[in-house]
Amino acid sequence: MQNFILEEGAVLADDDSFVEQGIVDSTGILELVLFLEQTFGLNIPDQDITPDNLDSVDKVCAYLARQRAAQPLVAGAQPAWIPTQAL
Incomplete structure (x- = not known):
């Protein structure tokens, strides 16, 4: 992500x-x-496009982790990679 932003x-x-x-x-x-939708296979709703979710590396990582945790697991699906530190 740093390459995308900086x-x-x-x-x-x-x-x-x-x-x-x-x-x-x-x-x-x-x-x-x-970029996030294409990279992580998400659909980010308009109401989530806020500084609280997307205004720093930490906030983006926390948002991605919350989104992945909220998605139901599908039998046989590979676990998604979740960033825990700066991308």
Whole structure:
């Protein structure tokens, strides 16, 4: 995810705000949502597109973990990889 968000050589702490750091704007948030949906096979509803869920690496990881935990397991399905640290 860091490669998606940052320019090469840039440094970002896991709890730094993407918006406050000037890394993304409203269009960038939508691009992030599309990236997460395609990468993790999610459908992120509009009501989840909030700073509480998507405004830092920590918040994105926590959101992804909550979404994966909320999905029912399917018999025979491989467990999904859940990021526990910065991507």
